[in-house]
Amino acid sequence: MQTIKDDIAGRVVRFLTEKGVPADMIQENNLFKRPEKDAFGDLALPCFPFARHLKQAPPKIAADLKAHLGDIPGVEQVAVMGGYLNFHLDKAEMFRALYRKFQEDPTRILEWREFEGRKILVEFSSPNIAKPFSIGHLRSTVIGNFLQNLYKTLGSKVIAVNHIGDWGTQFGKLIVAFVKWGDRDELAGDPVQHLLSLYVRFHKEAETNPEMEEAARAAFKRLEDGSDAETALWETFRELSLKEFNRTYNRLNVHFDKVLGEAFYRDKLKPVIDTLKEKGLFSISENAVIVNLEDYDMPPCLIQKSDGASLYATRDIAAAVYRHDTFGFDEALYVVGAEQALHFRQFFKVLEMAGFDWALNLHHIPFGLYRFQDGKMSTRKGKVIFLEEVLDEAVSRIRNVMEEKNPDIPDSERASIAETLGTSAIIFNDLKNDRVKDIKFSWDEALNMEGDSGPYIAYSYVRCRGILDKSGNLPMVDQDSVAISHPDEATLIQKLSQAHGSLLLCAKHRKSHFLAQYLLDLTHTFHSFYHSCRVIGDDPAQSSFRLALVELTSATLKAGAGLMGMRLPEKM
Ligand code: ARG
Numbered sequence: 001m002q003t004i005k006d007d008i009a010g011r012v013v014r015f016l017t018e019k020g021v022p023a024d025m026i027q028e029n030n031l032f033k034r035p036e037k038d039a040f041g042d043l044a045l046p047c048f049p050f051a052r053h054l055k056q057a058p059p060k061i062a063a064d065l066k067a068h069l070g071d072i073p074g075v076e077q078v079a080v081m082g083g084y085l086n087f088h089l090d091k092a093e094m095f096r097a098l099y100r101k102f103q104e105d106p107t108r109i110l111e112w113r114e115f116e117g118r119k120i121l122v123e124f125s126s127p128n129i130a131k132p133f134s135i136g137h138l139r140s141t142v143i144g145n146f147l148q149n150l151y152k153t154l155g156s157k158v159i160a161v162n163h164i165g166d167w168g169t170q171f172g173k174l175i176v177a178f179v180k181w182g183d184r185d186e187l188a189g190d191p192v193q194h195l196l197s198l199y200v201r202f203h204k205e206a207e208t209n210p211e212m213e214e215a216a217r218a219a220f221k222r223l224e225d226g227s228d229a230e231t232a233l234w235e236t237f238r239e240l241s242l243k244e245f246n247r248t249y250n251r252l253n254v255h256f257d258k259v260l261g262e263a264f265y266r267d268k269l270k271p272v273i274d275t276l277k278e279k280g281l282f283s284i285s286e287n288a289v290i291v292n293l294e295d296y297d298m299p300p301c302l303i304q305k306s307d308g309a310s311l312y313a314t315r316d317i318a319a320a321v322y323r324h325d326t327f328g329f330d331e332a333l334y335v336v337g338a339e340q341a342l343h344f345r346q347f348f349k350v351l352e353m354a355g356f357d358w359a360l361n362l363h364h365i366p367f368g369l370y371r372f373q374d375g376k377m378s379t380r381k382g383k384v385i386f387l388e389e390v391l392d393e394a395v396s397r398i399r400n401v402m403e404e405k406n407p408d409i410p411d412s413e414r415a416s417i418a419e420t421l422g423t424s425a426i427i428f429n430d431l432k433n434d435r436v437k438d439i440k441f442s443w444d445e446a447l448n449m450e451g452d453s454g455p456y457i458a459y460s461y462v463r464c465r466g467i468l469d470k471s472g473n474l475p476m477v478d479q480d481s482v483a484i485s486h487p488d489e490a491t492l493i494q495k496l497s498q499a500h501g502s503l504l505l506c507a508k509h510r511k512s513h514f515l516a517q518y519l520l521d522l523t524h525t526f527h528s529f530y531h532s533c534r535v536i537g538d539d540p541a542q543s544s545f546r547l548a549l550v551e552l553t554s555a556t557l558k559a560g561a562g563l564m565g566m567r568l569p570e571k572m
Pocket residue numbers: 123126127128163164165316334336
């Protein structure tokens with residue numbers, strides 16, 4: 001199918017070139033769009049970009065092109081629609097292309113090469129030590145993990161980095177609080193919870209006792225200066241917290257190449273600060289070192305506090321330089337909530353002003369907030385919602401439904417399926433939305449087995465596997481005699497071959513919902529096909545062709561869900 005498309009593209013380009021359209025106006029690998037509706041065909045060529053040069057209306061260009069192209073092998077029909085020329089490809093030919101790829105390796109059915117030779121750094125998750133993993137970090141984690149998987153499947157090299165928040169003045173507060181009220185056993189039992197309660201207690205005490213803040217500043221200063229006692233405590237906090245985070249990452253099927261906390265850049269700040277200084281970027285304001293960004297309509301970027309302590313932005317600047325030197329990325333993506341947009345604009349600009357022209361390849365990938373609407377979580381208004389609670393709640397709700405609907409499954413198996421479905425539900429519910437929008441979270445929507453949900457994708461996949469299991473050993477499809485006998489077969493083939501386009505859309509916009517919507521569309525198309533076409537019938541050739549369509553659907557769902565970080569159960 002790829003080759004038919006290339007063939008058409010070649011012919012179109014020759015036509016346009018002969019007509020004198022300059023080469024730089026023709027983007028050979030970006031000529032086509034997906035038609036607005038599936039019924040309009042498989043490829044749409046917009047003729048608008050050439051109208052001015054050819055001094056002709058787009059519909060006239062489309063008609064001339066159609067007459068010129070004549071018959072093209074693998075193309076069923078060419079139709080002028082307004083300013084577009086639409087191509088309907090031969091569905092048997094499309095099927096063969098998909099099936100060949102499937103036969104090579106079903107698990108790599110969504111692998112392509114568009115991004116080969118590129119190196120993309122994706123920074124995501126980045127929770128803070130001694131603070132619970134919040135919903136904001138969940139969003140960063142699933143979106144970033146999806147982007148890492150997406151770029152890999154398109155052939156890019158990816159470096160997945162977790163920028164742990166493990167440095168800053170709050171560690172002074174924690175150290176003071178721990179020395180005063182901490183408990184080693186409690187810390188070992190539930191480190192994140194214990195540290196959080198110490199942090200809260202510190203702030204309460206500091207309201208009436210101003211010496212607390214002073215003590216915290218001093219403790220952090222000792223930590224920055226490398227004092228043994230403070231460093232040992234900090235290391236314990238860090239290690240115990242990371243262990244907990246890793247548990248969550250395992251549940252979510254997320255992996256990093258590098259886990260480098262802010263503290264890692266401690267000894268890398270000075271050279272960077274020196275460079276900024278040499279470039280004459282520094283001003284002093286209220287004893288602090290800043291970079292003035294008035295010319296860019298932004299507040300100043302804070303580099304160094306009056307006591308010499310480094311800041312969040314300083315560490316980010318040093319991290320960017322280190323990453324560029326170490327990994328040599330083509331672009332770096334920072335998957336962080338929209339509320340930090342200004343911070344990224346500021347330090348990107350500072351890097352650019354310092355003469356690092358690669359700063360233009362740094363991109364903030366923002367996302368909106370989570371809003372809880374119904375059920376237990378909404379009663380905790382104003383409080384931080386912990387990710388683990390949400391995952392546990394999803395899993396327990398699914399388990400209840402399963403107990404009711406499928407009481408015969410052994411308990412241990414049910415528990416593991418519920419874990420898979422529950423986490424997948426939360427992941428899909430996030431990734432199905434345009435990331436920049438807020439998510440209005442509803443349990444009914446996220447877990448709805450019949451709705452646009454992760455469990456529904458899983459259900460469709462399990463259904464495919466069930467059909468395949470029942471089929472026994474039917475002969476392989478004889479590719480030369482593929483015969484399409486029902487329009488729903490053709491529609492399913494068309495839908496299956498749109499997977500690639502949906503990945504490219506995701507990559508272009510760095511968004512996941514194109515794939516999520518595509519997977520839902522695919523399940524709907526599959527269910528209509530299954531409803532109208534008997535898969536295993538009397539004609540063995542037809543049965544094996546239809547089974548192959550089920551195989552392709554199952555492999556596409558599995559690979560697509562896999563890109564999103566979802567695991568799918570084999571039964572439920
Ligand atoms: N730890 C930070 C937070 O939780 C997010 C870090 C984002 N990444 C960065 N390079 N600043 O708010």
